[in-house]
Amino acid sequence: DTAVSQTPKYLVTQMGNDKSIKCEQNLGHDTMYWYKQDSKKFLKIMFSYNNKELIINETVPNRFSPKSPDKAHLNLHINSLELGDSAVYFCASSPRTGGDTGELFFGEGSRLTVL
Amino acid sequence: GQSLEQPSEVTAVEGAIVQINCTYQTSGFYGLSWYQQHDGGAPTFLSYNALDGLEETGRFSSFLSRSDSYGYLLLQELQMKDSASYFCAVKENTGFQKLVFGTGTRLLVSP
Numbered sequence: 410d411t412a413v414s415q416t417p418k419y420l421v422t423q424m425g426n427d428k429s430i431k432c433e434q435n436l437g438h439d440t441m442y443w444y445k446q447d448s449k450k451f452l453k454i455m456f457s458y459n460n461k462e463l464i465i466n467e468t469v470p471n472r473f474s475p476k477s478p479d480k481a482h483l484n485l486h487i488n489s490l491e492l493g494d495s496a497v498y499f500c501a502s503s504p505r506t507g508g509d510t511g512e513l514f515f516g517e518g519s520r521l522t523v524l
Numbered sequence: 525g526q527s528l529e530q531p532s533e534v535t536a537v538e539g540a541i542v543q544i545n546c547t548y549q550t551s552g553f554y555g556l557s558w559y560q561q562h563d564g565g566a567p568t569f570l571s572y573n574a575l576d577g578l579e580e581t582g583r584f585s586s587f588l589s590r591s592d593s594y595g596y597l598l599l600q601e602l603q604m605k606d607s608a609s610y611f612c613a614v615k616e617n618t619g620f621q622k623l624v625f626g627t628g629t630r631l632l633v634s635p
Contacts, residue, residue, distance in 0.1 A: 449627070450609060454622060454625075499567070510621075511569075512569040514569075515567050517565070518566055
């Protein structure tokens with residue numbers, strides 16, 4: 410069973426389109442995250458939710474809107490896609506916030522290519 | 525703000541020992557994690573240090589010195605499958621588990 414699963418794995422689209430990436434975790438974790446990894450492999454946190462509540466919102470264009478319908482799911486919707494949005498988007502989860510561990514469980518990533 | 529520095533690339537041969545250093549500047553430091561990522565794969569957790577000293581997990585060990593804002597990952601008995609990118613990540617003390625990742629070190633292991 411996949412612990413953190415994301416769909417789609419690959420996404421190719423045109424500039425200006427709107428797209429969504431979905432994430433689900435079956436680990437029973439309270440906290441979920443979106444990270445963006447650019448072509449230089451730099452991993453940058455975008456958002457985090459704890460039990461459906463937004464707790465981390467980094468400086469991200471408001472074209473990006475996360476949604477967490479329940480604590481097992483975290484989706485990412487991106488409006489008006491731009492070339493610079495091309496990246497791999499990773500979903501991750503952790504047991505609870507403020508826990509005494511630095512372990513995140515990552516999904517396999519969603520590679521977004523904007524043409 | 526935060527910054528984490530790692531060497532961009534390290535090369536070694538099978539069976540050798542390699543050390544990947546990480547220096548950081550951050551407010552509210554809580555701990556230092558290490559992750560491994562193979563090309564096309566997801567980052568996977570290796571180790572975490574909240575206190576000074578060495579943590580050993582099989583062939584991998586991780587060290588932290590809070591006073592020096594410095595840590596390292598030590599990989600022993602290198603194998604070809606260890607070729608990957610390695611990231612240090614600072615856990616910030618914000619009340620929530622926010623991990624800020626370094627730029628990554630690409631390790632190339634040759635026969």
